[in-house]
Amino acid sequence: MSEARPPITIVIPTFNRPEGLIKAVKSLFTQTLTQQGGFDLVIVDNHPEATADDAVTSLREACPDSIRIKAVHEPRPGIANARNAAMAQVTTDLVAFLDDDMCAPADWLERLLEGYRAHPVAVSFGPVLTALPETQTRHREYFSNFFARDPGHQTGLIDASYGCGNALIDFSKVPGKAPWFDVTMNEMGGEDDRLFDRVRAGQGQFAWIAEAPVDEHPLPSRLKLNYTLRRAFSYGQGPVTLARLADPPRRLDMLKWMMIGAGKAAFHGTLWLGMSAIRHPRRAFQIDQAVRGLGKVIWFLDFHFYGTSQLSRNPLGLHWFKPRPKPGALKADEV
Template sequence: MTVISMVTPTVRRPDGLVVAARSLFRQQGVDHARLELVVVDNDPAASARAVVEHLAAEAPFPVRYVHEPEPGVANARNAALAVAQGEFVAFLDDDEEAPPGWLAALLAIQARFQADVVFGPVRGRAPPRVVRHRAYLERFFSREGPSESGAIEHYYGCGNSLLRRAALPHPLRPFSSVRNHIGGEDDLLFGQMKASGARFAWAAEAWVWEDPVPARLTLRYALPRAFAYGQGPTAAAAARTPPDWLGVAGWMTQGLVQASVFGALAAVKWAVRSPNFAPTADKAARGLGKTLWFGPFKIEFYGRSSGGVRLP
């Protein structure tokens, strides 16, 4: 019997973990006898153990608890794959909530297009008390894609995705530890899979909610994160074997132009207190990231300050 492993990495987010797990318990259109949930606790103190034990008692399928004490986003995802039994692995982060038809929609698109990885939309959701820059912040934490399901040439992030294990370059540790603290471990993996001929698909109906923690619903968090996102394509070109230095130069040049144009426009909008300042500043930050992608400019969002991985 084909088993589907649903994976939720977590660190010190008990409330979000409960919401995510219970949304998985309510999945419809899939035989629960084929399912399992793997929760990876990346807090060195193993703070999620009691929560997972409580959830396991109410789950309609097996729940596996994994403690990965070594902080790092790649470590957490690899620890899940080391114990997951599934031929397919679906990732749902601990700040996400899946509607009842989510998993069935991912599986249907995988079967239809024989895809190695299927991605779905993410809808950012801010609590009512967030007023300033609300529209921008909800869009920032969202993932938009094609309006209809189908095969795609590019890839997205690991949150809200379905992977066919046989297509992974390594069945147990496909995520690179070099990205443990800066993120982008999924971009590195999917870029490697694309180069090997992997098939990607988009499942427009397989959407999930994302509920960012309140501390992230500010420009002080979002703009540095936009800068880090901008670093992604340039860093990926440099990480190839051999390095794609022509690609690096192209991304850096594009980033310099983007940062200059949108940086100047953002300054004007800030001076006149334009309500549309945040999206323009975001574009400038991403452009700057494409240019300043190396060494001391790398931003560590994972594992250092909190003692554990903080998954986006």
Template sequence: MAPRISIIIPTQRRLDGLATALRSALAQEGVDPAGLELVVVDNDAVPSAQPAVEALGAGAPFPVIYVHEPEPGVANARNAAMARAGGEFIAFLDDDEEAPAGWLSALIDAQARYAADVVFGPVRGRAPEGQVRHRAYLERFFSREGPAEPGVIDHYYGCGDSFLRRSALPDPQRPFSAIRNHIGGEDDLLFGQMKAAGKRFAWAPEAWVWEDPVPARLTLKYAIPRAFAYGQGPSSHCAAADPPDRLGVAGWMAQGLVQAGVFGALAAFKWMVRAPDFAFTLDRAARGLGKTLWWGPFKIEFYGRRTV
């Protein structure tokens, strides 16, 4: 019998986080395991995660499937998992996330209640206490916040901690665009297309997960360039529309220029006086600059680097 729900976890050389994510996915409660499967897609050049996945999958309450996608790129990895998954619904969990036992059932309940094509849940960033500078900012940076109450929403979030109806996707097997393999945002592009097609999004505040970034990401050196890249999203999305939304691009660029100038000056002042919220202001300036400098030479590659 084909599974009704496929949980997908993409990974690349993050075995400790993957083990935590896997165990949490296998410990879900309130869902019939007969209708579940777990698909782990390894985007390393060599199948480095295979032994760990097979060991953790031994004796699991539902099938655990390992997929090796050696071609680097976040869209490649997600598409490889989608092509292998058999579920009518797809739940995405990242390899640095940990899902409480009621996570999946909360997503399922929200999908049924609101007849949603995609459901999103909150993400709660965690950073080690006393070991990380700008901890409050970094925990907020790696978090996803939303409405206090569940319901239909008119916008979308990222793919981690999401629940998709496969039949609503523009391509049920390979919905993620390879043009975003290296810079990310493949999920934004997909959900933007779905929004334009009139698909329904919902928010489930009870379907929250923890996010535990690797130590290398718990720095401003990582977070601020990432904030810049997030800022590029609205301008890039307008430019990628068919036909291109040039008026939208111009509007976002103008807004970004003002945002970068105002918050850049404020961030410089806060840095000089050692204000505790300096990083929050610098983030706002970086996102504004990203809206303005969004095209080719300014794109930052966060994904798709081959490792051996």
């Protein structure tokens, strides 16, 4: 990699969140790395009507000279579509991913690169800390826990993989070629799991960089049990889905997970009923676990969270089961 070319690119996909995008990108303007050669920044507007145009224009005007912004419009909704469109613009092996509801501290990118130099693996992950508005008092502890990603790892090699938000990927160490993200996962997510499955298949490694956290600012519409419990249900379906889509299907494993799910739903559901009767502040944790168990039993329902489902009038994103491609390894928090 030549010295004239930035050693790293940051990718931010966005979907109809101009205010969040502005906050996310402005947190990159103050990165300490801007004084050390800067970096490329690729923004992908994934809304069909290009709702980020005005935000991108204002960001270009405020952007430091050491940051080179590339803006792309990918009108086909879907997180895999957006990330693939971004990767088509990338000219570096190292790519850091940030979501449009995240903000990074000033030393974030520098810490990611320091961790990579110490552990030059295919994929490195950092913590995600939840930043809730002060007005969010109902189920505050639960929501803070739900959106966070901080399993307590020390910096170093890990076996688990997580989501792309706050991840650094060395694509020279990922087997295969573009397109990197599986577009068949556009609606329900999991395209990053499929990518990380490539890494595992190629004997690649993962690392955790505890010194490189970011803050996530969940949308107000997501700070509701109606949203988080649908996600919890979908997470709970994961083990049964993997067993069902194995070749040949592992039917005994499916039955095992369904029985575990039934027990989990009954146990945590009973606790939730009791805790709800006394309005216990941690009751949401119990219904979350009960719903994850229920997902293992009712595995034939699909919840769609991305792509065209964000434009539809189906408020729950609920779809009856239809055959779908085999997902990659589950994220560590999805069982």
